[in-house]
Amino acid sequence: MSLYCRNFSNLIAKRCFASSSKIPDLTKDRYPIQRGQYAELSDKDYAQFESILDKNRVLTGSDTQGHNIDWLRSVRGYSNVVLKPKTTEEVSEILKYCNSRKLAVCPQGGNTGLVGGSVPVFDEVVISLNSMNKIEYIDEYSGIVTCQAGAILENLESKVQEKGLCVPLDLGAKGSCHIGGNVSTNAGGLRLIRYGNLHGSVTGVEAVTATGQIMNLMSNFKKDNTGYHLKHLFIGSEGSLGIITRLSIQCPTASKAVNVSFLGLNSYDDVMNTFLMAKKELGEILSSVEMIDEVSLNCSNKVFNGQSPIDVFPFYMLIETSGSNQAHDEEKLNEFLRKAMESSLVIDGVTTNEPGKMRNIWLMRERIADSLINIEGYCFKYDISLPLTHFYEIVPATKERVGDLASFVCGYGHIGDSNLHLNVACKNFNQEIYKAIEPFVFEYTSKLKGSISAEHGIGFHKTKYLKYSKTPEAIAFMKQIKELMDPNGILNPYKVLPL
Template sequence: MLLKSSLIRAVSQTKGVITRGYKAKAKKIPEFTQDRYQVSRKSFAAVTDSDVSQFEKTIGSKYVVTDSEELLTHNVDFLKAVRGNSKVVLKPGSTEELSQIMKYCYEKNLAVCPQGGNTGLVGGSVPVFDEIVISLNRMNKIHSIDEMTGIAVADSGVILENLEKSANEHGLVVPLDLGAKASCHIGGNVSTNAGGLRVIRYGSLHGSVLGVESVLANGTVLDLMSNFKKDNTGYHLKHMFIGSEGTLGIISKLAILCPPAPRAFHVAFVGLPSFDAVLQTYLSAKRQLGEILSSCEMMDKDALAAAIQHFGLKPPIGDFPFYMLLETSGSNGDHDMEKFTSFVDHGMETGNILDGVVTGEPSKINEIWKCRELSAMAIVSRDGFSFNYDFSLPLRQFYEMVPVMKERCQPLAHRVCGFGHLGDCNLHLSVCFPEYSQEAYDLVEPFVYEYVSKLKGSFSSEHGLGFFKSKYLHYSKNNEAISLMKDVKNLMDPKGILNPYKVLPLK
């Protein structure tokens, strides 16, 4: 359907994968985290042969890993940014086995690192020292999906894409979509409070997750499962585990509310002259597209250029300072397309939109999404050493930090760009250098955190704190809040064995 002179472009490749990271040379094994960052080991016990024998009795020798090559895959994050030195990986197959493991570790003062798909971006999913890795890969059963209520109950080790496919078979959709969904676990998503592409439509996991089952540090199984959105019986303890990154307990099972799957999807990719035009277009999208708006993404020309340069993509439209990718999902394709074309036409009449493409064809939708998704992969894997951040910022100051960082870091930095989820105020900032250096580090940190604090934003919008960001917590939370967090940690995990050195400041 022709909107303006050249509004529809042909595209035909498959959808890419979102990944972001801290270090670009992904094939190189990093040095040990403890050495690079000069971290002091806490007074945990070291794993002995006797411990290994006990674990083999608990879960079977087949699921106790001590092989050095396999250990390496669990000791290094998938971005090759951090590296632990764990001597054993345990793969429990049930909540009961996980409970027995934690009870033993608590008694023996053995620290553990829970691990799902190991797709985290802040160093939270791998050990810092020799913590025991507890892999949840085997806890991968989907217990039930109720098409009437929309409630899915699944083990934490279920891969997000598998849960999505099962939900689709019941006419439902998981309210979370990530580029890493082919490998990330739903339990890991919940424990990091992952955001993704459609928070504007479905909200955060704090609203979608109805209940969790969690194994505490001492092996106690805490059953907080629920089949209701409304349950006002006391404190909502489930929320403590959503986003706590395995530091308060290990999520073993969860119930999540899955809305009906939309029958029609449409995507628009538009070019804009300024960030003010981006804001005006977003406001127009909320007013004109309303309930069918499911994603609202923004990227600047440098972010798109990275994907084009490193992956040879053909851009859907010409060269513009800013781009927006908007997606609608509804029940009536003709109605949705009519609203979308009217929205784009209005934007072009006002001058906020200079050119664009709108389509409901699946192959074209996938190709357009690649422009947004592969920009992150290009920056992380092929653009030198990149510092990457996920900030929540006031909408009017959403892009302000990008030109500030350009002025601060150039000419040393060869690319400074911004992209992200405009619909939920989540900016991804990337500052790229030819290679890592202390000079580059000092230009970027802690300046970026101080700037976010000045804008009263959050320096971790959806990726958590993990190891990398824990020392900067004071930029987003005051001393009283941090003190209370530490009190909760001490109450739930008095020996500190659950994912140590993560989330809370070490000092």
């Protein structure tokens, strides 16, 4: 086991569209779906929006195109207006009006979602939170941070780091995703094994309902046990019950000692046993455990001109530790690595605590998602939770299922919390491969008692497959909640719940 000493390119992975410049088909043409009974925009509506916002915050025409297409280029709406409020009160006025007119709306953050939840399906009014990006207050004593929903995750991380804190969420899309969008989808991220999901970290939210009512559910305390925890209705509801405009979140103290190891392994069984050993040997300092298969890493390095610091292996693991005593943590990490290699679980690997080198290792993992949609032209992406004993089996099963229809099939993800990202790459979207994959992937997941959505949400793509993870009774109750909170169904229609 040697210290990592290679330099990667200075290229920083950016969220970008697929290499193909082709604009995707309209969602209504690609998928069998009918427009709901919503009103259509009139000149009076535009005039009303301009009376609520400055005229330059009401986008029309070609300025709306980027807001109509998702990052994957898998869906496309045809909204004619994008509204950019700066305050919760402006969001309230917009929703009051849209509800009175029965105009459907689509809340939108950084538009980095992977399930078609953040763009219109038809001609919904887009409410972009890009301008609601203030970081209002950081309490370094309690670690509670208050901000608007449009704050970019990376900017929020930079601000809290100045106070010796860290955001309990880290994503490859952190340079463009919004913290409000993260909360609305209950994003998981790279360090869920250490910090848990956002339901546990968010102490309060401010949200606007479909009728324009402002729900102030903010709290600056982890312990606030007063009545129903209504904030949880909005966390993970993907803008279908209300639009989150502000939030408060618990940010833990940043670790003083961080180490990263990148390991090569010969089989998935070795990956699983190495993870078990890591939990036992590293315990409280274990902050992230990622698994990457050979195809995924090859794509990342090919597209971004990277180079692996170790030889080629069928599987790789990225293990991070975070603590307060570098000598103590290094001793534990070295002992773990010694045992893993003596047991022939790990064949080769590198480890480092130098910030630049750790970042380069993380880049190999973080830029996989970008590389997969750029290397071929289209990529079907599935975000599922599976029992660890069967975690990787779906990858070869899917590969056998699609055969020559796909360019390749690969898998990577957060083995630390049982979350696999399954990817099927092809030249272009086509119905033959689509029908071969769906509902096969969700049926396979359901048979293993897994979840069809680990952290990306349901969005537009998975509504008809919700039944594979939730009972009819649960879905019916969700619909009752939706009808109560959004009687006209204007909030992010065609998303989350089956029609």
